[in-house]
Amino acid sequence: MNTAIRTQMSIHTEVMDLLNNQIAMEMHASASYLAMASWCDQRELLNSKALFYEQAEEEREHAMKIFKFINDNGGSAISPTVVNVNNEFESLLAIYEKSLEQEIAVSDSIKKIFKKARTENDFVTEIMLQWFITEQAEEEDKFRSIIDLFDLMEGMPLKMIDERISKD
Ligand code: FEO
Numbered sequence: 001m002n003t004a005i006r007t008q009m010s011i012h013t014e015v016m017d018l019l020n021n022q023i024a025m026e027m028h029a030s031a032s033y034l035a036m037a038s039w040c041d042q043r044e045l046l047n048s049k050a051l052f053y054e055q056a057e058e059e060r061e062h063a064m065k066i067f068k069f070i071n072d073n074g075g076s077a078i079s080p081t082v083v084n085v086n087n088e089f090e091s092l093l094a095i096y097e098k099s100l101e102q103e104i105a106v107s108d109s110i111k112k113i114f115k116k117a118r119t120e121n122d123f124v125t126e127i128m129l130q131w132f133i134t135e136q137a138e139e140e141d142k143f144r145s146i147i148d149l150f151d152l153m154e155g156m157p158l159k160m161i162d163e164r165i166s167k168d
Helices: 013-042 046-072 092-119 123-152 158-164
Strands: none
Touching: 013 046, 013 092, 046 092, 046 123, 046 158, 092 123, 092 158, 123 158
């Protein structure tokens, strides 16, 4: 196989740009969850701490999945600069609300890339993104359930609410 054919990209160029933006978004989410893990760690909120350390790892894995996908398909993955990570939080509930908001933004972004891939007949990206669409629905559901728990346990001590939170 000659070099020109071997290095041909199977991803549409504009889709690749969106995927590189998505890498940055996932890495920002990872850094944001790490800040949340630290807040929980300092307050001995053990289950929330474990959840956010794990979530930070997962977001990095998501970024890496897309990163490797781009390079494996002849494109150029870009290592992002992560800025504007918030480390100040008002409460544990505010952290979970922010998490849900962040996940909804990621879901919207993934769907936007999925639509673009479909329009451009970029089937390889569309298939890769199917996993992310399912994953996002699960992540949104996880944070919605935790926020519901705060409503159900209103008035209870924070550590008791934390004990009811599962990282899965
Ligand atoms: Fe990878 Fe939770 O967004």
